[in-house]
Amino acid sequence: MKCMRIQRSWVKKLTFVYNAGYRSPQAVQAMTFNTQKSGTMKKKEQLSDDDKALFRQLMTGTRKLKQDTMVHKPMRKKAEVSLKRQLSEQADNSHYFSDEFQPLLAEDGPVRYVRSDVSHYELKKLRRGDYTPEIFLDLHGLTQQQAKQELGALIAACRREHIFCASVMHGHGKHILKQQTPLWLAQHPDVMAFHxxxxxFGGDAALLVLIEVEEWQPPELP
Structure with missing residues (x-):
């Protein structure tokens, strides 16, 4: 819509009052503001017939908006349900991690594991970096209990979002999390392999983990 300038010595402010049953304005009221330097208020003036006609012309073809009667669920309640689900998934996945059970892992060479029904070729692809992790977990500064919970949340998120490759950063040296993380991961039934x-992606301070997701198939390599 083009803007039209009215040549007058005062500025008018238009207040539009719409009636829900009509397309055109029900009433138009004009308020005038004094622009004199003295600061005294001028007497209110009504719109002229020409201005009213111009306004009606500009408003021709306008239509009322339909009221949105859709009832939207509160976002806070939805967030609470989502959080409850995440906590449940986290608990379900972290209960696999036992400190008493010690799975047998290779003692020589880099840390690695492959589930009995998974091809050893997946280890080779993890070692070469053929798989790029889509999600990263940093365990630095966590207690063992916190680390278990975060690992459980990671696996749950991977399965929920169909992410098959993740990176778990446990740090350098010989601290407890670097020793325990591979033992915990090897106990989880949805962990297909890690290397x-x-x-x-972090070298010996991290693991690349292959997670089994629904209808998973090894991606075709270029």
Whole structure:
């Protein structure tokens, strides 16, 4: 819509009052503001017939908006349900991690594990960096209990979002989390394989983990 300038010595402010049953304005009221330097208020003036006609012309073809009667669920309640589900999934997945059970892992070479029904070729692809992790978990500064909970949440998130490759950063050295993380992961039934990460993804301070998701198939490599 083009803007039209009215040549007058005062500025008018239009207040539009619409009636829900009509397309055109029901009433138009004009208020005038004094622009004199003295600051005294001028007497209110009504719109002229020409201005009213111009306004009606500009408003021709306007239509009332339909009221949105859709009832939207409160977002806070939806967030609470989502959080409850996440906590439930976290608990379900972290209960697999036992400190008493010690799975047998290879003692020589880099840390690695492959589930009995998974091809050993997946280990080779993890080692070479053929798989790029889509999600990362940093365990630095966590207690063992916190680390278990975060690992459980990671696996739940991977399965929920159909993410098959994740990176778990446990840090360097010989601290407890670096020793325990592979033992915990090897106990989870949805962990297909893991291998010490290639240098580009953290080297011996991290693991690349292959998670089983629904209808998972090894991606075709270029």
């Amino acid at each position: 010490q990460a290639p240098k580009m």
